[in-house]
Amino acid sequence: MSKDNREEIPQWKQDFPIQQKEATHVSRREFAKFLTLLSGALAVGNTAIVVKSLAFPEKPLVGEHPICLESEVAEGESFQFEIQGSKTIPYLLINLGEGEWRAFEQKCTHLSCAVKYRHDIGQIECPCHKGYFNPRTGNVIQGPPPRPLPQLEVVIREGQVFVKAQNT
């Protein structure tokens, strides 16, 4: 009675076969195990999202931040600034005219391109995929962005522009 072929070949030899065909061959059993591993990795990733948002919640902006002088931004112009927090977020300050000011996060809610204010059409435009936002509310007017732009409240005191988190 001959012994089983597999049992005669030690494991280390199976892992380093002589024939290239054997080295590149993936058996169905190995493929199934690989899929299982992938499934485990996906579950770990999904859990990591929950852990991250539970353990490191994003802190809302506290206090007022001075940005610039009122006279520095003409009507219909916009001004870029950044606020250092748990991460640095770029914002866009817009002077809509007639004393109306707005501040929005500058990252498009679609794929994070930088948006810019266009006074000629009175809309905030994302040049990447032609997304348009309402410059008063930040709502999406057109295009692929799924959510409105996050907004900050603008306060003007003695010619100086401040921003703070909304409804605080």
Place this chain on the structure above:
Amino acid sequence: MSDFRQSQNEAHPNKTNILLTGIILLLILFVTIQIWFLFGALNNALQENLNFAITTAVGSLAFAFASFWLLRYLPEPIKNSKKK
């Protein structure tokens, strides 16, 4: 010498094939659903929708356990025990 396992394999030569195909199809289904969950959770994490993230994480873990448990049913490779 022939035993029960060997005569089974000879009587139903397709059994291993069908089992493996079934298991692999199920695994692909699980992984697809998990990718879908993960995609949704990533989108919703941005919106601070924690409930959705938790639900998909639990579902994804359940699928992962199901996948590991499925491996129990992987058929042994048919041993090449033909007599010379």
